[in-house]
Amino acid sequence: MLDIIFRILSLGLVIFVLAKSMRGITVSGYSTAVLVALTYALANETLGTLLSLLTMPLIIVTIGTFKLIINTLLLLITDQLIDGFQIKDLRTTFLMAILITVSHTILDWTF
Secondary structure (H helix, E strand, O other), X not given: OHHXXXXXXXXXXXXXXXXXXXXXXXXXXXXXXXXXXXXXXXXXXXXXXXXHHHOHHHHHHOOOOXXXXXXXXXXXXXXXXXXXXXXXOHHHHHHHHHHHHHHHHHHHHHO
């Protein structure tokens, strides 16, 4: 349980830092970033898993890069659900999805 809380808080920190350092992304505060992280994690565990299963052949053919498209879609959904969090365009969303995936992977390896 503590592991899940730590992952959500660290993902919130990653989202907060990315929002402050990238153009086109606004987040009203760290608490909103944690809410975004929680919503994104829940969407990824439910809808992301379902989409990954449905598009498994495409993920295999593209050697996993189609998973970035799924993560971008989940980030767009999160953007629409949370007030105080806004992403300007699709390109920024795709870049943020890549950076979140890389950062989250590094955090998983580290902790």
